Each structure stands twice: as C-alpha cells, then as structure tokens.
Amino acid sequence: MYNFKEVEKKWQDKWEKEGTFNAKEDYSMPKWFGLIEFPYPSGQGLHVGHPRSYTALDIVARKRRMQGYNVLYPIGFDAFGLPAENYAIKNHIHPKITTEQNIAHFKEQLKSIGFSFDWSREINTTDPDYYKWTQWIFIQLFKKGLAYKTTMPINFCTGCKVGLANEEVVNGVCERCGSPVVQKEKSQWMLKITEYAQRLIDDLDDVDFLEKIKAQQKNWIGRSEGAEINFKIKGTDDSLLVYTTRPDTIFGATYMVISPEHEFIKKHEDMIENLDEVKAYQEKASMKSDFERSELNKEKTGVEIKGIKAINPVTNEEIPIWISDYVLITYGTGAIMAVPAHDQRDYEFAKKFNLPIIQVIKDKNEELKEELKEAYTDIENGIAINSGFLNGLSSKEAIKKAIEYIEKNNLGTRKVNYKLRDWVFSRQRYWGEPIPMVYCEDCGWVPVPEEELPLKLPEVKDYEPGENGESPLSKQTEWIKTKCPHCGKEARRETDTMPQWAGSSWYYLRYMDPHNDQEFASKKALEYWSPIDWYNGGMEHTTLHLLYSRFWHKFLYDLGLVPTKEPYQKRTSHGMILGENGEKMSKSKGNVINPDDIIRDFGADSFRVYEMFMGPFDQTAPWSMESIRGCSKFLDRVWSLQDILVDGEEYSKEFETMMHKAVKKVSNDIEEMKYNTCVSTFMTMVNEFSKAKKINKKEYETFLQLLNPFAPHITEEIWERLGNKEELAYTPWPKYDEAKTIDETIDLPIQINGKLRANIDIKKDEEKDKVKEQVHADEKIKGYIAGKEIVKEIYVPNRIYNIVVK
RNA sequence: GCCGAUAUGGCGGAAUUGGUAGACGCACUAGACUCAAAAUCUAGCGAGAAAUCAUGUGGGUUCGAGUCCCACUAUCGGUACCA
Numbered sequence: 037m038y039n040f041k042e043v044e045k046k047w048q049d050k051w052e053k054e055g056t057f058n059a060k061e062d063y064s065m066p067k068w069f070g071l072i073e074f075p076y077p078s079g080q081g082l083h084v085g086h087p088r089s090y091t092a093l094d095i096v097a098r099k100r101r102m103q104g105y106n107v108l109y110p111i112g113f114d115a116f117g118l119p120a121e122n123y124a125i126k127n128h129i130h131p132k133i134t135t136e137q138n139i140a141h142f143k144e145q146l147k148s149i150g151f152s153f154d155w156s157r158e159i160n161t162t163d164p165d166y167y168k169w170t171q172w173i174f175i176q177l178f179k180k181g182l183a184y185k186t187t188m189p190i191n192f193c194t195g196c197k198v199g200l201a202n203e204e205v206v207n208g209v210c211e212r213c214g215s216p217v218v219q220k221e222k223s224q225w226m227l228k229i230t231e232y233a234q235r236l237i238d239d240l241d242d243v244d245f246l247e248k249i250k251a252q253q254k255n256w257i258g259r260s261e262g263a264e265i266n267f268k269i270k271g272t273d274d275s276l277l278v279y280t281t282r283p284d285t286i287f288g289a290t291y292m293v294i295s296p297e298h299e300f301i302k303k304h305e306d307m308i309e310n311l312d313e314v315k316a317y318q319e320k321a322s323m324k325s326d327f328e329r330s331e332l333n334k335e336k337t338g339v340e341i342k343g344i345k346a347i348n349p350v351t352n353e354e355i356p357i358w359i360s361d362y363v364l365i366t367y368g369t370g371a372i373m374a375v376p377a378h379d380q381r382d383y384e385f386a387k388k389f390n391l392p393i394i395q396v397i398k399d400k401n402e403e404l405k406e407e408l409k410e411a412y413t414d415i416e417n418g419i420a421i422n423s424g425f426l427n428g429l430s431s432k433e434a435i436k437k438a439i440e441y442i443e444k445n446n447l448g449t450r451k452v453n454y455k456l457r458d459w460v461f462s463r464q465r466y467w468g469e470p471i472p473m474v475y476c477e478d479c480g481w482v483p484v485p486e487e488e489l490p491l492k493l494p495e496v497k498d499y500e501p502g503e504n505g506e507s508p509l510s511k512q513t514e515w516i517k518t519k520c521p522h523c524g525k526e527a528r529r530e531t532d533t534m535p536q537w538a539g540s541s542w543y544y545l546r547y548m549d550p551h552n553d554q555e556f557a558s559k560k561a562l563e564y565w566s567p568i569d570w571y572n573g574g575m576e577h578t579t580l581h582l583l584y585s586r587f588w589h590k591f592l593y594d595l596g597l598v599p600t601k602e603p604y605q606k607r608t609s610h611g612m613i614l615g616e617n618g619e620k621m622s623k624s625k626g627n628v629i630n631p632d633d634i635i636r637d638f639g640a641d642s643f644r645v646y647e648m649f650m651g652p653f654d655q656t657a658p659w660s661m662e663s664i665r666g667c668s669k670f671l672d673r674v675w676s677l678q679d680i681l682v683d684g685e686e687y688s689k690e691f692e693t694m695m696h697k698a699v700k701k702v703s704n705d706i707e708e709m710k711y712n713t714c715v716s717t718f719m720t721m722v723n724e725f726s727k728a729k730k731i732n733k734k735e736y737e738t739f740l741q742l743l744n745p746f747a748p749h750i751t752e753e754i755w756e757r758l759g760n761k762e763e764l765a766y767t768p769w770p771k772y773d774e775a776k777t778i779d780e781t782i783d784l785p786i787q788i789n790g791k792l793r794a795n796i797d798i799k800k801d802e803e804k805d806k807v808k809e810q811v812h813a814d815e816k817i818k819g820y821i822a823g824k825e826i827v828k829e830i831y832v833p834n835r836i837y838n839i840v841v842k
Numbered sequence: 843g844c845c846g847a848u849a850u851g852g853c854g855g856a857a858u859u860g861g862u863a864g865a866c867g868c869a870c871u872a873g874a875c876u877c878a879a880a881a882u883c884u885a886g887c888g889a890g891a892a893a894u895c896a897u898g899u900g901g902g903u904u905c906g907a908g909u910c911c912c913a914c915u916a917u918c919g920g921u922a923c924c925a
Contacts, residue, residue, distance in 0.1 A: 279925065
C-alpha cells in the first residue's frame with residue numbers, strides 16, 4: 037500500500053536540502069522563466085485557489101527542466117497591505133511580526149505541496165533590501181517628471197480613511213472594506229501612467245496574452261478618437277472648449293453642458309444672472325459621492341447658466357450653456373456640445389428641460405422620423421442631413437470632413453482621449469513603503485539621496501490614521517524632521533506611503549538577481565532571464581497589477597535599465613475555485629476548503645492531480661470532496677502497477693501505439709493548459725495496463741516521466757524503486773514517433789446518409805478501392821443499400837466512410 | 843448599455859477542430875471477496891419496447907454540425923453618465 041505521508045516528506049526534505057530546483061548560474065543554457073503571482077500572506081493561510089495556478093506552472097516548469105532548460109520558477113511574498121495594519125490597530129501587534137508569522141505559515145504550506153520553487157531567491161516586499169529599490173524606482177520616476185504632487189479631488193474611503201486609486205473603487209464603494217467612497221480634496225502623489233497609454237495599447241500586439249486579457253486592458257485604457265472644438269462666448273473674447281467623438285453632429289448642437297467643477301463659472305461669475313442657483317448646484321454636486329452620482333444616473337439634473345450664451349461655430353446660432361453633473365470634469369475638457377438627437381444622455385436632458393432637438397443624421401435604410409423616441413447613434417448606417425456642407429455624407433465620411441473643416445477654420449483640432457487616468461500613488465497608511473521625498477520651503481519637493489536608501493519605516497506604537505485621514509507617520513515628529521538634501525535647511529519628510537501595487541510592479545525583475553545590493557538586478561541577469569516566458573495569474577489583476585507593472589517596465593526600458601519593452605511574453609489566467617455549493621468560498625458562507633486538510637487526508641500528489649483534473653483550467657470550477665477521492669484512488673493504482681511489472685527495454689507491441697499517442701497528447705496538452713485531459717490520459721493508460729495485467733519497465737518509466745510534473749513525489753519514489761540512480765525530475769522528456777501514433781488496424785465507421793450503420797476493420801492507410809470493396813461486402817451495409825441508388829460515396833482516410841443513397 | 847466568456851447525461855467534464863457525441867472521473871446498480879461493513883476487484887450505466895430521439899432555443903450551409911453562418915434566450919466575469 038502506498039504511504040503518501042512518508043514518501044512525500046522524504047522527497048520534499050531531499051529537494052529542500054539539495055536545492056534540486058534552484059535555477060542554475062549557467063547562462064549558456066537555454067532559459068525558461070515561469071512566474072505566478074506572489075501571494076499576499078494573509079492570516080487565513082493558503083487558499084485552494086493559489087495551488088491551482090501554482091501547480092499549473094509547476095507542471096510547465098518541471099516539463100521544461102526535463103526538456104533541458106535552465107528554469108527559474110521563483111516565489112516571494114507581497115507583504116505590505118491593509119489587513120496586517122488593521123490587525124495591528126486592533127491588537128497592537130506590529131505588522132512586521134504578524135507578517136513574519138504569516139509568511140512562515142505560507143512557506144510551510146507551499147512546501148507541503150511540492151512546488152519546484154527556487155527558494156534561494158525568495159523575496160519579500162517589506163524587506164528594506166527589497167523596498168530600497170521600490171523607492172529607488174519612484175525617485176527615477178520623479179526625476180523624469182512622471183511622479184508629481186497635486187491637490188485634486190480623490191476617491192476617499194470613509195472606512196479605511198485613505199485615498200484610493202480609481203481602480204480600487206468598485207461601484208462607488210471601497211474594493212477592500214465596502215465603505216462608501218466620497219470625493220475629497222487632498223494633496224497626493226500621482227504617477228503619469230497616462231503618458232504611456234498609447235504604448236500600453238500598441239505593445240499588446242507583440243505579446244502572447246489571452247485575447248480576453250488584451251481586450252480588458254484596452255477597454256480600461258479606453259482610447260477614443262475625436263476633436264476638440266471651440267465655441268465662442270457671445271460678447272467676450274473667451275470661448276469654451278469641448279471634446280467630441282462625433283464632430284459630424286455639430287449642426288445638431290443646440291446647447292452646451294459643463295461639469296459643476298468647471299473653472300468657466302468662476303471666470304465669468306460677474307456675467308451670471310442666477311449665480312446663487314448655479315452655486316447651490318455646484319455645492320450639491322460636490323457633496324455627492326461617486327456612488328450617489330451613479331445611483332442617480334437615471335434622472336438628469338442641471339441648471340442653466342443665465343446671462344451667458346455660446347455660439348455654435350457652424351450654424352452661428354446662439355445656444356444656452358447648462359451645468360450638470362452628467363458631464364465629468366475628469367474626462368475630455370469637462371465640457372460638451374450637446375447633440376440631443378444623437379446622444380442618449382443629451383436626449384434625456386433635453387427632454388427634461390425642453391431644449392430643442394434637431395436631427396442631423398438619418399438612417400440610410402429608413403424614412404426620416406417626425407419625432408425621435410431615443411437618440412439615433414448608429415455610426416454604420418447614418419447619413420448627414422440638415423448639416424450644410426456635410427449633407428449626404430455617411431457618418432464616417434462626415435466625421436473626417438468635419439475635422440478637416442474645423443482644423444482649416446481654426447475652430448479646433450483632432451484629439452485622442454483616454455479613459456485611463458493618472459495613478460493616485462499616495463496612501464495615508466503605515467504599512468507601506470515610505471515615499472522617499474523631502475519638502476523644503478525653498479527647494480520644494482526633493483528626493484532622498486539615493487545612497488541613503490532604503491528610507492526605513494520608523495517603529496511606531498500607534499497605527500491609527502489621523503481623523504482627517506493623515507498618515508499615521510504624521511505623528512512621528514522626530515522622524516519627519518530632516519534636512520533638505522539640496523540646500524541643507526530644515527525640512528520635513530513625506531508621511532504618505534506607497535500603495536500595495538508598488539512592490540508588485542517590479543518584483544519579477546528582482547527574482548533575476550535577488551541578492552544584488554548595487555542594482556535592482558545586474559545587466560547580465562536581466563539580459564539572460566528577460567522576458568518572463570509565461571506569467572499566470574487571476575483575471576482580477578488584469579486592470580490593476582498587470583497594467584501598473586507594464587507601465588513601470590516601460591519606464592525602466594526608456595531609461596535603458598531593462599532589455600525588453602514588455603515584461604511578460606505570455607500571460608494566461610486561471611478560473612476561480614468555488615465551494616462545494618457552487619458559491620464563492622468565504623468564511624461567512626462556511627464553504628472554505630483548507631488545503632492542509634486535503635493534504636493530510638489525501639496527500640499533495642492527489643491534491644495536485646485533482647486540481648488539474650477538476651475542469652478546464654481557465655474556467656471556474658466547484659470543489660468536490662468526492663472527486664478528489666477518485667484521484668487518490670488513481671495514484672494507488674499507479675503504485676500497484678509495480679505488482680504486475682515485467683521486463684522490457686522497449687515498448688511491447690501491444691502498447692506501442694498507446695504510448696506514442698500518450699506522449700504526444702500529454703506533451704501538447706500541457707502547452708495548451710489542458711491539464712484535465714492529460715490526467716484522463718493517465719487514467720486510461722492505467723486502466724489498460726491493469727486490464728492486461730502487465731506493464732513492462734520501459735512503459736512504466738515513460739509513464740512515470742509523463743506523470744512526474746503532476747505528481748512529483750510518487751513518481752520519484754517508484755522511479756527509485758525501479759532501480760534508477762539519477763532523479764526522475766531531470767531525465768529527458770519522452771519523445772514520440774508520429775507514424776506510430778496511428779493504430780495498425782482501424783475500426784472504420786460506415787455511414788449511410790450520415791447515419792452510423794456499421795463498423796468494419798481496415799488496415800491503416802488502406803487504399804480507397806480496397807476499403808470500398810470491404811464496405812460493399814459487409815452484410816449489414818448490403819441490407820441498407822439494397823434496391824437504392826448510390827448517389828455518392830465519401831471516404832476520409834482512416835476516419836469515416838459515408839454512402840449517400842436515394 | 844458596452845466588452846468578453848459560457849451553455850453537452852444525475853454531477854465535473856471529453857470530442858483528434860467539420861467525421862462513431864458522452865472519453866476520463868464521481869455518483870448509482872449488480873456481482874466477487876467478507877460472519878458483516880469498509881477498502882479492493884469485475885460488469886452495467888443519456889432517453890426509448892423499438893423505429894428512433896438527443897449537445898440552451900429557432901432557422902441555414904453540408905454527404906455529414908456539439909463544432910461553421912444568421913437570429914434569439916439564459917447564466918457568469920469585466921466596465922459604465924467616458925461625450
């Protein structure tokens with residue numbers, strides 16, 4: 037009987053002691069760098085979702101080693117973050133201590149699953165030797181003008197009392213704690229990711245990411261093409277600049293709308309007749325949280341700015357200007373030309389406030405309607421009408437022509453806009469990398485000298501943020517006091533820290549050379565290991581981590597510090613593992629599966645095999661305690677094959693085709709992440725050997741090689757018992773002969789009119805005439821075609837034979 | 843609303859990419875072993891008496907469709923006054 041407890045322990049200890057899976061320093065070998073998202077070491081320990089991703093790439097890593105690659109498959113911990121800090125506030129235990137404890141627990145769990153990680157390169161984002169370089173990269177960003185401090189309305193979480201990036205606000209509430217998010221004016225460090233927007237789109241063409249990942253990144257960046265157009269303000273030299281993607285509709289612009297935060301109001305206060313009303317509206321809008329704004333998005337609100345009129349530049353008509361919060365200050369110019377006939381929001385607004393609606397586009401396939409029930413926005417079938425020089429043009433042509441006209445007459449310019457906004461990089465929190473900046477009255481913001489890095493987090497007793505949302509570090513008066521690195525005058529340190537995304541934006545680079553104290557990684561290591569050959573992680577990180585780290589990488593590339601434009605050559609993602617009831621695992625639902633229990637009861641190999649067998653890798657799958665038993669049973673049968681072992685240095689005739697087929701299938705399926713079908717191939721093989729009551733040595737050995745990446749412990753053990761001295765993990769991956777993957781005789785299906793009627797045995801690659809002879813000699817077929825006219829006979833070699841009769 | 847997935851037995855899922863639908867596993871049924879149970883082994887297992895009918899629904903292309911085309915429906919993920 038197979039004793040998984042003993043065997044798994046034995047091999048894990050050996051691997052650890054000998055550093056079996058550490059990457060080699062030999063840079064002449066072909067390399068393969070596989071990356072999984074390093075975990076946040078939470079107090080709850082490992083989730084069964086983590087090993088799904090880690091096992092998948094562990095399988096590829098192990099296969100690559102057998103294929104002769106120098107493999108880097110590293111692991112580390114993304115250990116800054118709010119839970120440790122919240123725990124500290126509650127229990128007055130330093131986050132460093134809980135983080136250390138959690139990491140120790142995680143390591144033990146990870147090691148018990150037998151991943152082939154290179155533990156000698158383990159990193160930890162909270163280690164000063166690591167965050168020294170996170171701070172260093174920030175300083176480089178600052179020096180290039182890509183980090184700047186500005187006062188701006190930010191998303192402020194009323195629960196966590198921190199500013200949040202756009203990406204961290206979900207449906208108007210905080211992604212982490214679920215508290216409402218409000219707008220608050222705060223001085224914040226920002227990173228100019230928008231400067232890289234176009235490149236972040238363009239360079240997706242050169243990498244092998246799943247299409248859905250590319251699509252999500254593109255959507256998030258949200259590129260749109262259009263024009264900025266100036267509308268003159270009557271009786272002044274001033275004008276109002278709008279952004280539109282539909283300049284072809286300009287003849288239908290019957291009013292304008294500006295956002296409540298627009299500076300236009302302040303500038304023209306003296307002209308506004310209903311200033312009180314306008315100010316009241318501004319006030320009301322500023323009180324609304326993002327959540328309320330989107331909640332109320334059914335009913336439009338707004339106020340006309342009386343006393344001021346704009347001029348439509350093509351019709352020369354006077355049009356009113358309104359203020360409304362459906363126009364966002366953060367997108368475009370914060371002002372729009374409203375074309376109610378051809379924009380649904382403008383249409384609703386115009387209906388509510390009785391503003392004129394002029395149709396300037398009609399559908400080419402329909403008669404013009406007297407009155408619109410909704411805005412007509414179809415760009416494919418639209419034809420310009422009531423539009424002067426644009427009349428008769430298709431919408432697409434009209435857009436081109438309108439932009440030409442606008443540019444020729446100095447009314448505006450073509451313009452590309454992005455939804456992507458700059459990255460709010462400050463957190464008013466303790467447990468993060470201190471932002472290495474000093475404020476001097478005379479010199480402004482000055483970076484901490486690079487030789488003084490790392491700027492360590494001071495030890496504190498009080499982790500509470502200030503009432504107004506200041507960082508806990510703002511209470512560390514001694515620490516804050518410093519000299520200006522530039523002029524030497526009294527100055528104060530920045531008390532904000534970096535967001536959790538900082539440390540994970542470049543960690544993969546550190547793995548290449550983790551102990552270097554001169555550079556974040558040596559040129560040689562970077563040249564050799566870049567880019568990452570395969571990165572697997574969750575879809576939830578597609579718009580945050582993935583985008584941020586691509587941005588940082590491109591920045592480092594521009595400085596000549598990394599050799600590739602893109603960090604990740606290939607990106608795939610895994611599906612979530614749900615609870616047994618088909619719902620997301622959560623403590624409150626009581627459906628959480630603890631990996632420790634599974635490993636205790638079934639062993640690491642069963643756990644790994646089950647997670648790969650449970651369903652298609654990229655799709656969500658519910659956990660099943662009953663199914664894992666089947667995988668455990670399978671491994672017991674693999675072990676029992678030792679009882680029916682016979683001699684044989686080559687495949688036996690009986691199993692030759694099956695062996696070649698299996699090598700081919702498993703080799704290909706691993707590359708396509710079809711792990712579930714690999715496992716079923718293994719099971720089928722075991723069934724065949726068991727049925728025949730024999731397996732020869734060569735067959736057993738090949739089988740163990742194929743299974744090794746999935747179930748490394750049991751396969752190593754049997755391998756050793758077969759008398760092999762060297763480790764299975766480094767034996768060459770089995771090869772197959774294409775010609776031998778097809779059976780000598782084929783059970784050919786015969787169809788009559790597409791319906792299966794019989795099967796006959798034919799020889800492999802038999803000529804059509806011979807097959808035809810055999811088919812027509814078959815008694816069953818004779819019966820079916822007797823007295824009928826044969827219209828056609830189709831033979832797909834080795835596949836199928838179909839007779840069409842009338 | 844927009845973007846992206848998914849839909850096949852009681853369940854998880856397979857199908858060489860247009861060629862025998864239901865591989866493999868779970869559950870279930872029967873048998874062997876056992877005083878008995880568990881474990882293990884052996885056999886069966888979409889529906890139907892059969893002709894046949896079956897891959898979310900309705901059309902189409904084809905000798906042949908789970909797979910391709912058109913029109914829908916449902917579920918999941920992402921995103922949203924983005925002008």
